[in-house]
Amino acid sequence: MAIIIEVLNKQHKVTERHRFSQPRVALGRAYNNDLILYDKHVSPHHAELVLAEDGRWQLVDLASLNGSFVEPSVAVTQSTELQSGQLCWLGEQAIRVYDEHHPVPPALPFNNIEQRLRRFGHPALIVLLALFLIAEELFGLWLTAPEPGQGRWSRNLLNLPLLMLGLALWPALLALWAKINQHEARFLPQLGITFSIVVLMECWQALMTVLNFSLDGAAAVVWLADIGQTALVILLLSANFYLALQLSAVKKVALATGLGLLVSLQGVAVSVLFEEQGQLTPKFDNSLMPLTFYLNKPMNSAEFEKESAELFRLTEEARLEPAE
């Protein structure tokens, strides 16, 4: 009966896979072994796998310097019978042995979501998104009406490549992480996804700015803006993790949601911490846009006065509560 040997790295990832049909397989660092290992703690003639008469495989240690062990770290004194799928160590080198009838999991169908996410790696899409982001950045700069002579244009233009590089850093980290874990790096899809979501965030921001002015800085708009941003962060992380991590889909989304909420909660925590100091300065919405952007019906002066009277009542209530 043939035997399959998987050579594993320190993270127990398979680096090599061999199939032997002979009844005796020699393992060690010497070149006359059947399976030649590299680990420096492995003896030249370290161990042998021997097919016993009952059809089971045994690990025989050949008086090696650092010894052999089987799962769960039992030292092999002379020879030990192995189960299919059992983990063994020759010194520090981990291997796993299977008999040829060991069951394998059924084939996975192509992952629909993954396939779609990978389409974000299309170079044309990435270029288009990058151009949009650059245009958006230039629009923001133009809005502040920089003086032509002051060099603010050129300074900010020089910063643009840096900005793009900064945005590419996150997908690069994800690709690196995947690579370390011996998965496909998928840098371009990650880059495409990141750019797409950043574009969505910018659009959401712009929409909320107009809505905020139109609804006179209503608290609901502030909430909506924050919730939208958090949702987009969670979406970004979910998509990133979907491609980069080898976890179950539920775990990936849970991790992304957790991280996304943490990021937005951090913002809330900062505002709560600094609220104490800012208590004496009035907080109001100062957003100003041309009147055409005002989608609401303006108040009249009498209504404004009536609402002002309400403020006196509110502060009168606050007055009767003790100061912290």
Next chain:
Amino acid sequence: MRLQTYYCALLSVLLLFSSAQGRADSAEQLFARFEPALLQVRVLEQASGAKAAIGTGFVLEEPALVVTNYHVVSEAVLSPEKYQLEYLNASQQKGALQVLAVDVINDLALVSTDYRAPQPFKIQTTKPVQGATIYSLGNPHDLGMILVPGTYNGLQKYSYYPRIHFTGAVNSGMSGGPAVDVNGQVVGVNVASAGNQLGFLVPADALQQLLARYQREGQSKDLKADIERQLLSSQQAMFSQILNADWKLKDFGTGKVPDEVVPFVRCWGESNVEKDQETLKKVTAFCSQSEEIFLSQHFTSGRVEMQFEWLEAKDLHPLQFFSLYEKNISRASADNQALKEDVTAFECQHRVVRQTGGHHAKMIYCVRAYRDYAGLYDVLYLSASLDQQQQGLVSHYTLSGVSQDTARAFSQKFNGAVSWQ
């Protein structure tokens, strides 16, 4: 020619010497006569027994009370459980003091004492003439009682709260000390200084009024309630003067804004018009009052302040203009000092408002209430005109220590006065 100059110089030196000699004599007599009636007023922190603040007080002949500034004794009035008052007289004797009545508007306090001075002070009933020599007495920086000669220069012209302009050094620690004429009669009470040789005194009239009230009503049962009443009636009196005044308007950009509406609100202005290269032309005018009411070390009130800004761009896109315009109204804060123990947090509303004339403006209105003085508020208003694409008028005011009615009346008058095309 040279000889003539020499004689002139000699003559003037002699004259100066003799006049200084003459004044020194009478001043010396005055000081010797009144020193026993001057007290150092000390605010002691009860826990540590250390001095928290010092000032000067003087003993009156009738009734036998000590007069000082409210701001000297404010801590003992507001936190009697934490602070107590003590006097130290010329012969280094100490004794307790107790506040009987206060006038926060004029910064005066009447204090009872067991100390009887041999020659207490009398109040002068007639005003001195402009330029008359008067003497301010007090204990600056705890250095000992001194006498400062100076000149009476009438009432400060541009102040709502009456103050004598005294040309002479009034230093901290002299607060609450008397200013006397050459006959030694009290014409005012030291209250503040505005730098070199510029001092301010509360006129004797205000002291007479406080004494009259004290004689009518006796010792105050609740000083804080008194302060509240005084603030309420003072703001009402001051604002009825402001609201009944015929507001002078001035051209401002393409609009009109109020100028110096009453004598005690002074206006200044500035602009960047001379710098041609600026993309945004900006003209600013601001009006404020120089005095305020002292309520505690960190709490002041009783002021009006207005500010106007005209912004004009030539070659900007409306989106660009509004993005810059927005930054001009990003920050506004109260004009008076206060801590969160004194006031509530601001409650604000911010709306686009269509005014009766059909013009639009973004209006921001914020209110905070005084914790210890019911019915008094600080109000902050900010508005930005929205009808033009490249021009904007920002109008702003803050009122401190006003009632809701006053705030409403002022808002109506102000909005009626500010206009733009």
